[in-house]
Amino acid sequence: xxxxxxxxxxxxxxxxxxxxxxxxxxxxxxxxxxxxxxxxxxxxxxxxxxxxxxxxxxxxxxxxxxxxxxxxxxxxxxxxxxxxxxxxxxxxxxxxxxxxxxxxxxxxxxxxxxxxxxxxxxxxxxxxxxxxxxxxxxxxxxxxxxxxxxxxxxxxxxxxxxxxxxxxxxxxxxxxxxxxxxxxxxxxxxxxxxxxxxxxxxxxxxxxxxxxxxxxxxxxxxxxxxxxxxxxxxxxxxxxxxxxxxxxxxxxxxxxxxxxxxxxxxxxxxxxxxxxxxxxxxxxxxxxxxxxxxxxxxxxxxxxxxxxxxxxxxxxxxxxxxxxxxxxxxxxxxxxxxxxxxxxxxxxxxxxxxxxxxxxxxxxxxxxxxxxxxxxxxxxxxxxxxxxxxxxxxxxxxxxxxxxxxxxxxxxxxxxxxxxxxxxxxxxxxxxxxxxxxxxxxxxxxxxxxxx
Numbered sequence: 001x002x003x004x005x006x007x008x009x010x011x012x013x014x015x016x017x018x019x020x021x022x023x024x025x026x027x028x029x030x031x032x033x034x035x036x037x038x039x040x041x042x043x044x045x046x047x048x049x050x051x052x053x054x055x056x057x058x059x060x061x062x063x064x065x066x067x068x069x070x071x072x073x074x075x076x077x078x079x080x081x082x083x084x085x086x087x088x089x090x091x092x093x094x095x096x097x098x099x100x101x102x103x104x105x106x107x108x109x110x111x112x113x114x115x116x117x118x119x120x121x122x123x124x125x126x127x128x129x130x131x132x133x134x135x136x137x138x139x140x141x142x143x144x145x146x147x148x149x150x151x152x153x154x155x156x157x158x159x160x161x162x163x164x165x166x167x168x169x170x171x172x173x174x175x176x177x178x179x180x181x182x183x184x185x186x187x188x189x190x191x192x193x194x195x196x197x198x199x200x201x202x203x204x205x206x207x208x209x210x211x212x213x214x215x216x217x218x219x220x221x222x223x224x225x226x227x228x229x230x231x232x233x234x235x236x237x238x239x240x241x242x243x244x245x246x247x248x249x250x251x252x253x254x255x256x257x258x259x260x261x262x263x264x265x266x267x268x269x270x271x272x273x274x275x276x277x278x279x280x281x282x283x284x285x286x287x288x289x290x291x292x293x294x295x296x297x298x299x300x301x302x303x304x305x306x307x308x309x310x311x312x313x314x315x316x317x318x319x320x321x322x323x324x325x326x327x328x329x330x331x332x333x334x335x336x337x338x339x340x341x342x343x344x345x346x347x348x349x350x351x352x353x354x355x356x357x358x359x360x361x362x363x364x365x366x367x368x369x370x371x372x373x374x375x376x377x378x379x380x381x382x383x384x385x386x387x388x389x390x391x392x393x394x395x396x397x398x399x400x401x402x403x404x405x406x407x408x409x410x411x412x413x414x415x416x417x418x419x420x421x422x423x424x425x426x427x428x429x430x431x432x433x434x435x436x437x438x439x440x441x442x443x444x445x446x447x448x449x450x451x452x
Contacts, residue, residue, distance in 0.1 A: 024086030042098025049192035060417035100136030269298030
């Protein structure tokens with residue numbers, strides 16, 4: 001394995017995962033690939049957003065990022081050497097269809113063919129996310145996800161990828177965290193496209209969900225019955241901040257905005273009425289829900305990808321408060337029990353759908369030591385506690401089949417630039433060296449043991 005191997009203290013909990021449980025890691029295209037203006041790739045909304053003064057810390061961009069576009073073969077060797085069984089990555093929409101509509105860029109498509117083939121040659125199962133926030137710039141000029149047409153262009157793009165890669169990818173994810181686009185992109189303005197427009201935000205929510213359903217339908221003819229499709233949703237268990245009836249009532253509605261607004265239409269074919277009623281007080285979302293839309297959004301899926309980072313505690317006036325210590329990410333309260341709660345809640349409310357964890361992790365203040373190692377014991381403790389919570393959910397009957405740590409390597413962390421390090425692998429941005437951290441070596445042992 002690359003790099004010197006630090007030896008973390010023994011941490012055995014005596015927990016064994018089911019035979020066939022799959023361990024992996026995750027990345028996204030804009031965060032690691034770089035090469036944003038070569039081989040025919042068009043600009044994305046993040047290329048333009050990150051160049052606006054004050055939008056990204058230190059004025060940084062994903063122009064180079066971790067240079068994965070040029071170093072992909074070595075990165076795949078690293079994935080193999082760490083023992084990962086699955087690698088979840090995203091495809092850059094503007095690398096494949098530069099303007100979001102129109103001709104396919106062969107060089108871009110060939111890059112992902114090489115990536116998928118390279119993973120399979122190394123015994124690693126590819127898991128592909130079609131959309132991880134990099135809307136082609138030309139579509140954004142026309143309104144992006146505010147424009148219903150974007151949902152249809154997304155379906156066209158999905159069909160191109162399904163036809164090109166087919167069953168070589170056994171698990172396809174349509175949208176990554178549509179809620180983050182709604183909240184960070186249209187409510188807070190901290191992510192691309194940087195709007196603060198609550199009225200538009202929930203129109204965007206509907207059009208993204210429509211795009212998901214249209215993509216599912218467009219991909220089916222190109223895939224065998226055994227190949228699965230689903231969304232990747234970041235879910236936050238919501239708890240009352242106190243024991244008042246007011247806090248409990250506010251928590252139910254908050255859960256609607258955080259979870260049910262996305263889970264219900266995809267898995268039940270209907271929006272939650274309490275959220276629709278509340279949204280109607282400030283957004284024309286319902287005017288954009290056309291006849292048949294919910295049948296499309298509710299197109300059957302075989303897999304739900306869950307991304308868990310933290311819980312939310314809701315007060316009587318609908319605000320959220322901190323109850324636990326946070327990571328370097330100010331918004332991330334560390335609460336492993338929330339992993340158990342959200343997984344068991346899905347089973348209770350939505351049935352026995354196959355689940356995969358596609359993101360879970362945290363940033364830690366990682367530095368490269370004089371001995372060539374990176375000690376990140378805080379990440380090891382975090383992952384151990386969350387793996388344990390997932391194990392308990394499996395023991396209690398949850399159909400969780402795989403777990404992907406966020407992230408494989410340090411990368412461009414959106415509006416935080418390169419200040420936060422989330423990776424199992426340290427990236428020295430000066431020379432692009434990869435150094436597996438202590439957590440990577442510990443995780444390799446977890447994979448070998450299939451347990452803690």
